[in-house]
Amino acid sequence: MKQEIRVPEVSDGVTKGKVIGLSVAVGxxxxxxQALLEMETDKAVVAVPSPFTGKITAILVDEGDEVAVGxxxxxxxxxxxxxxxxxxxxxxxxxxxxxxxxxxxxPAPAAPEPPRPxxxxxxxxxxxxxxxxxxxxxxxxxASPVVRRFARELGVDIHAVRGSGPGGRISEQDVRxxxxxxxxxxxxxGAVAVSRPLPDFAKWGEIAREPLSQVRKITADAMAxxxxxAPRVTQDDxxxxxxxxxxxxxxxxxxxxxxxxxxxxILVKVVAEALHRFPQLxxxxxxxxxxxxxxxYVHVGVAVDTPGGLLVPVIRDADRKGVATLxxxxxxxxxxxxxxxxxxxxxxxxSFTISNxxxxxxxxxxxxxxxxxxxxxGVSRAEMEPVWDGEGFEPRLRMPLSLSYDHRVVDGAxxxxxxxxxxxxxxQPLLLAMEDAR
Amino acid sequence: xxxxxxxxxxxxxxxxxxxxxxxxxxxxxGLDVTIVEPEANPGGVCLHRGCIPxxxxxxxxxxxxxxxxxxxxxxxxxxxxxxVPKLRAWKDxxxxxxxxxxxxxxxxxxIRHVRGRARFHGPKALTVELVEGGEATLEFExxxxxxxxxxxxxxxxxxxxxxxxxxxxxxxxxxxxxxLLVIGGGYIGLELGCVYAALGTAVTVVEMLxxxxxxxxxxxxxxxxxxxxxxxxxxxxxxxxxALKEQKNGVKVTLEDRKGEQTxxxxxxxxxxxxxxxxxxxxxxxxxxxxxxxxxxxxxxLRRTTADGVFAIGDITGQxxxxxxxxxxxxxxxxxAAGRTAAFEPRCIPAVCFTDPEVAWAxxxxxxxxxxxxxxxxxxxxxxxxxxxxxxxRDDGMTKVIIDPETDRVLGVGLAGPGAGELISEAALAIExxxxxxxxxxxxxxxxxxxxxxxxxxxxxxx
Numbered sequence: 001m002k003q004e005i006r007v008p009e010v011s012d013g014v015t016k017g018k019v020i021g022l023s024v025a026v027g028x029x030x031x032x033x034q035a036l037l038e039m040e041t042d043k044a045v046v047a048v049p050s051p052f053t054g055k056i057t058a059i060l061v062d063e064g065d066e067v068a069v070g071x072x073x074x075x076x077x078x079x080x081x082x083x084x085x086x087x088x089x090x091x092x093x094x095x096x097x098x099x100x101x102x103x104x105x106x107p108a109p110a111a112p113e114p115p116r117p118x119x120x121x122x123x124x125x126x127x128x129x130x131x132x133x134x135x136x137x138x139x140x141x142x143a144s145p146v147v148r149r150f151a152r153e154l155g156v157d158i159h160a161v162r163g164s165g166p167g168g169r170i171s172e173q174d175v176r177x178x179x180x181x182x183x184x185x186x187x188x189x190g191a192v193a194v195s196r197p198l199p200d201f202a203k204w205g206e207i208a209r210e211p212l213s214q215v216r217k218i219t220a221d222a223m224a225x226x227x228x229x230a231p232r233v234t235q236d237d238x239x240x241x242x243x244x245x246x247x248x249x250x251x252x253x254x255x256x257x258x259x260x261x262x263x264x265x266i267l268v269k270v271v272a273e274a275l276h277r278f279p280q281l282x283x284x285x286x287x288x289x290x291x292x293x294x295x296x297y298v299h300v301g302v303a304v305d306t307p308g309g310l311l312v313p314v315i316r317d318a319d320r321k322g323v324a325t326l327x328x329x330x331x332x333x334x335x336x337x338x339x340x341x342x343x344x345x346x347x348x349x350x351s352f353t354i355s356n357x358x359x360x361x362x363x364x365x366x367x368x369x370x371x372x373x374x375x376x377x378g379v380s381r382a383e384m385e386p387v388w389d390g391e392g393f394e395p396r397l398r399m400p401l402s403l404s405y406d407h408r409v410v411d412g413a414x415x416x417x418x419x420x421x422x423x424x425x426x427x428q429p430l431l432l433a434m435e436d437a438r
Numbered sequence: 439x440x441x442x443x444x445x446x447x448x449x450x451x452x453x454x455x456x457x458x459x460x461x462x463x464x465x466x467x468g469l470d471v472t473i474v475e476p477e478a479n480p481g482g483v484c485l486h487r488g489c490i491p492x493x494x495x496x497x498x499x500x501x502x503x504x505x506x507x508x509x510x511x512x513x514x515x516x517x518x519x520x521x522v523p524k525l526r527a528w529k530d531x532x533x534x535x536x537x538x539x540x541x542x543x544x545x546x547x548x549i550r551h552v553r554g555r556a557r558f559h560g561p562k563a564l565t566v567e568l569v570e571g572g573e574a575t576l577e578f579e580x581x582x583x584x585x586x587x588x589x590x591x592x593x594x595x596x597x598x599x600x601x602x603x604x605x606x607x608x609x610x611x612x613x614x615x616x617x618l619l620v621i622g623g624g625y626i627g628l629e630l631g632c633v634y635a636a637l638g639t640a641v642t643v644v645e646m647l648x649x650x651x652x653x654x655x656x657x658x659x660x661x662x663x664x665x666x667x668x669x670x671x672x673x674x675x676x677x678x679x680x681a682l683k684e685q686k687n688g689v690k691v692t693l694e695d696r697k698g699e700q701t702x703x704x705x706x707x708x709x710x711x712x713x714x715x716x717x718x719x720x721x722x723x724x725x726x727x728x729x730x731x732x733x734x735x736x737x738x739x740l741r742r743t744t745a746d747g748v749f750a751i752g753d754i755t756g757q758x759x760x761x762x763x764x765x766x767x768x769x770x771x772x773x774x775a776a777g778r779t780a781a782f783e784p785r786c787i788p789a790v791c792f793t794d795p796e797v798a799w800a801x802x803x804x805x806x807x808x809x810x811x812x813x814x815x816x817x818x819x820x821x822x823x824x825x826x827x828x829x830x831x832r833d834d835g836m837t838k839v840i841i842d843p844e845t846d847r848v849l850g851v852g853l854a855g856p857g858a859g860e861l862i863s864e865a866a867l868a869i870e871x872x873x874x875x876x877x878x879x880x881x882x883x884x885x886x887x888x889x890x891x892x893x894x895x896x897x898x899x900x901x
Contacts, residue, residue: 142847142872155626155780167845169872197774200744203727 002057007048007067008170012343016068017041018214019061024074025401028056030336036074038340039067040214045308045340054080100111143170143172183225215309226371231408234366234378235415239423242397259274263379263399264302264356265327270300270425271377273432275352278418282351282374284332285409292409301350301370301434302330302335311335312370313352358382358399375424399426401424440565441574448474449564449578451556451721454482456752456764457584458540463772464582465547469641472576473549473871474556476569479541482586483656485762486531491609492629494529497793499636503794507831520637522613528792529609537619552576558722561745580747580775580778583728583735584768585721587714587753592621594681595710602671602682602708605630612641615706617671619691621679623650624686625791627711628662631670632794642705644693651791654852655804657818658797661836662853665795682708716754731756739781741796749775763787786850786869790859795834797863799867801850802840815843817898821855825886832856837891839875841899846874851892875899 007017012069018038024036033432035047036056058075061067141158143151150172151158161178201207212220224231251261275282275298284293298319298366301312313333318326336342353370356379369379382399403419410418425431450461455474477486484490505515514838544551546829553569556576564576578582589604591734598604608630614637620627623645635641643650643666650666650673676696688704698753716733723729727735727745735750737743743750750772752764768786773780788800794838807814821827821835835855842849851865869879878896883889 138870142845144871145785148781152781166876167847167872167874196698197740199746200742201796204745434662 116382128394234404238398239426281375301353375405443576446578454481455761457766459765467776479537481537495633502636558726583750590715619705622712658854680692712735796858798858799852800866819895821867837895
């Protein structure tokens with residue numbers, strides 16, 4: 001009994017990805033849900049899980065290949081009784097088929113293609129020019145010279161634009177739509193690479209070039225968008241967390257590993273409550289409509305440092321969860337994120353972001369708002385400081401907080417009140433329970 | 439005695455089709471432009487001793503051929519009287535008109551023309567050896583290097599003479615030799631061979647490789663070879679030239695065929711046309727920090743060299759060494775120098791051999807598709823089936839369209855036949871516009887013209 005393994009639906013709008021790693025080899029025995037390969041999509045790195053427990057009999061893709069949702073990437077033989085996971089809609093029900101015809105006919109969509117010449121270099125400055133006449137036609141972006149020029153002037157890599165015309169022909173409108181989509185939140189299938197000609201650095205010393213990962217491209221795009229659109233103010237404050245930290249340590253002495261209470265979990269809770277009191281910090285500006293979109297939900301993104309770059313998983317409905325639940329969820333999510341097992345859907349829909357660098361250090365920084373959100377809280381390392389209590393200096397543990405916000409939406413006084421409220425709630429958590437339950 | 443010239447905002451070194459195009463464009467974009475060029479007027483090899491003179495002679499050759507062949511339609515001319523000095527003067531008149539026109543444009547656009555040869559003596563400074571004598575130093579902010587190329591000479595050629603000539607000599611003839619050996623079966627040798635054959639010279643072409651017009655698809659070449667075989671004394675393929683010896687009665691040439699058999703023959707004149715060499719010497723490139731890539735100047739897509747503010751265009755930047763490629767590069771360099779966004783990224787650079795019949799292609803060739811493993815589909819149509827061909831008194835010619843079978847996009851077009859060079863631009867436009875074969879097939883082409891062959895060849899994909 002043979003079963004094909006297809007690329008599952010990973011997220012809305014994601015139709016393809018690049019294989020960045022194969023986790024199994026032909027002949028390997030795999031468990032159901034075990035990661036078979038890692039795929040980098042426009043939005044995240046996702047693992048393709050095994051739909052069955054059994055043996056891998058064929059691998060039809062290689063690292064670096066582009067694969068589409070629904071494409072057959074591997075084949076295997078499930079063990080008796082350990083049949084296919086029926087909930088995976090993309091995986092077809094295994095059918096007994098006469099051998100060996102299947103083997104020969106399956107690879108059709110994923111048949112390894114003959115190696116193609118390297119893609120045509122984009123117009124970025126110091127790449128070596130093509131030595132011979134035409135650009136390799138197989139990778140040529142089908143667009144007229146004037147459309148190519150238009151893209152070049154906007155700093156758009158024409159090869160990243162999808163054409164809507166016959167045979168994928170790229171029109172001027174397609175380039176415009178691409179820019180719009182990229183500006184509207186990076187979901188447009190690629191980053192707008194605004195590139196100016198670079199000098200030839202090699203003339204001053206040795207250099208190396210490495211390709212940008214998808215995560216890096218998305219980060220660059222999102223940060224450039226925020227920088228260009230949101231006039232940012234950063235406000236600093238300090239919270240006295242002496243008592244809170246003592247409580248946290250004491251709590252953790254009894255808590256199992258996966259339920260350990262972190263300062264980030266507490267901050268998520270406090271921020272969630274603060275956002276209820278200051279709804280304009282939980283909003284998005286819709287200039288085109290002339291409206292402010294106020295979110296009735298509180299989904300808090302938490303920046304996680306991973307070897308592959310910064311990822312921001314989102315804790316949903318943080319305002320409705322207790323601190324213990326938040327702590328457990330955060331611990332699990334952070335681990336999943338670092339292992340790059342997070343799905344794109346887990347990183348969508350955030351309405352506010354926390355970036356905690358306290359574990360690394362620093363006395364303060366100016367986080368960039370993760371547009372179209374309007375505010376982000378940066379956290380630096382808490383230090384013991386002498387604090388004047390009116391009679392003498394007291395050693396107090398103080399945590400620096402830096403709130404950046406989109407000044408088009410949030411006034412300075414509101415920003416200050418919001419941040420102060422957070423500090424006071426950290427100092428006196430009873431504040432969190434002063435209002436009636438929602 | 440060295441003079442110091444006023445500092446140039448943009449200096450263009452060499453005023454061929456690349457250099458003058460760059461200079462004009464840059465002036466139009468508001469830059470203060472200086473040209474350094476020894477000739478009195480712009481034009482370069484192309485206008486003075488290349489494309490234009492050879493096309494003038496080829497037109498004369500065409501007239502001679504057509505007069506010869508017209509007896510079949512009941513029109514008979516006598517044997518033509520050929521006055522070589524007058525023919526040459528007619529050609530010179532054309533060159534003067536064209537280059538003089540360009541000279542006028544230089545003045546009109548207020549471009550400073552320094553007559554001389556430039557050499558870098560630092561990153562932003564040139565020494566100009568003036569035609570009027572003496573030297574001058576010229577500092578610049580930006581420079582475009584466009585020094586072009588010259589005929590290459592193989593090691594067995596010790597020097598040029600009245601009998602051993604290169605294309606420059608062949609385009610300034612004093613007489614039609616009785617016999618001519620053309621060394622090199624590329625487009626330059628074949629075009630000039632056509633000219634001399636029409637003038638009554640017994641032309642032999644010797645080519646080391648198994649094909650003339652290397653790089654062009656064989657089916658196109660076979661169209662022209664059939665006719666050249668009739669016009670020429672012989673086309674010797676797979677044959678090497680071992681030695682040339684000038685004697686009183688001609689040049690003694692030793693040839694060696696594929697089997698290693700040697701023969702010697704005496705020719706009245708020998709035309710050396712084995713290719714062209716980029717002019718990168720004596721320019722002080724090192725002083726400016728301009729790096730080479732093989733024999734060519736290293737440039738990026740913006741045509742910037744490794745030296746800050748110095749661009750290079752045309753034959754010195756690489757193959758194909760064609761005037762229209764240089765012009766396009768010149769425009770890119772001028773725009774970048776003026777602070778605009780531009781890059782040299784053509785989809786195709788059409789090529790034309792003005793032999794009889796002409797051979798022209800744009801984009802992908804079948805040879806290249808095979809080498810690079812690109813999947814293609816082709817259709818071909820012989821010009822015999824096109825009414826216009828027969829009314830021209832011809833029956834030769836072929837049109838080939840190459841497409842990507844997955845997207846139906848036109849990847850390349852190859853043409854052979856009289857006037858093929860005038861037809862290839864449609865193909866170049868189709869490729870640049872990313873057209874599909876249906877676009878060519880559905881575009882109404884006027885009847886009766888040779889251009890219908892492109893429409894009909896594309897139509898072949900319907901089948």
